[in-house]
Amino acid sequence: MQTISPLLSSELEMAYAIAQAGHRYPGQLETFLAQQGHAYLNLKVMEITKMVGFAITQIVQDEASLLDLVIHPVAQRRGVGRQLLLALIEQLQRRSVQTLWLEVRISNAPARALYQQLSFNEVFVRSGYYPAEKGREDALILARALTD
Template identity: 45%
Template sequence: MLFGNKFTIMKNISLLTLADLPAAFQIEQASHVFPWSEKTFYSNQGERYINYKITQNNQIIGFAITQYVMDQATLFNIAIHPEHQSCGHGRALLMYLINILPEKQINTLWLEVRRSNQSAIRLYEDIGFNEVSIRKNYYPTESGKEDAIIMALPLFGG
């Protein structure tokens, strides 16, 4: 199954390299209320990962970190720099990832999202993700904990 037109969205999307990690980590820090630590961020690289960046004017403006095992992939992290949010960059990056996963024999993409992140939930639902479970009190908040919604997108391309 092909989601969108792969060739119209790939021009600014490429693999996230080791040289890109410092800039991507800065986006991580700027984009999330509770960002990953530097150690966690740098440890989510390697042969079991499919990590991409999106650039504009040769500057990294976002990234996606995805781990795969057998025929399943999990989107661990996606972030767009705050100055570039709400412009379709996150959708383009996610659609690019979704389009290449079947080529790697991945048939399901999983993710988790904060219950309060309604804009992300709307995006995921619009793309075709379905809610499959809830992890109670999973994410830290300033006043305690927040549920994580587990979502899955069947790709049927594996």
């Protein structure tokens, strides 16, 4: 059974361990730890007593940016990311957020498919945004309106 709830500051190091397992190039721990406070909506997914994923979202006025959404590799391909993203969208709508923005690696086909299924639209390409094995990789910038 999965539950989605706020990610507590005491759980950030556990979430960062998931980021390290789920990303080829995880960001710096200091940056990760700084992404909390009143301007953030951070959620976690628990399976029984184990955290299997999280989302870090910054809110500025009526817009939000999904900074990171990671599901541990052992929990991927089971709809956990979809559930987390839908819960995040619902909470952002309750806060009257109008638009949710995110970026995704061009090569991340599973994430791109999920975002397309959930009505995210491609806005533009940010060249060389992500580190890659050979050089840099482009990011797709996506947005979804959260109001009718």
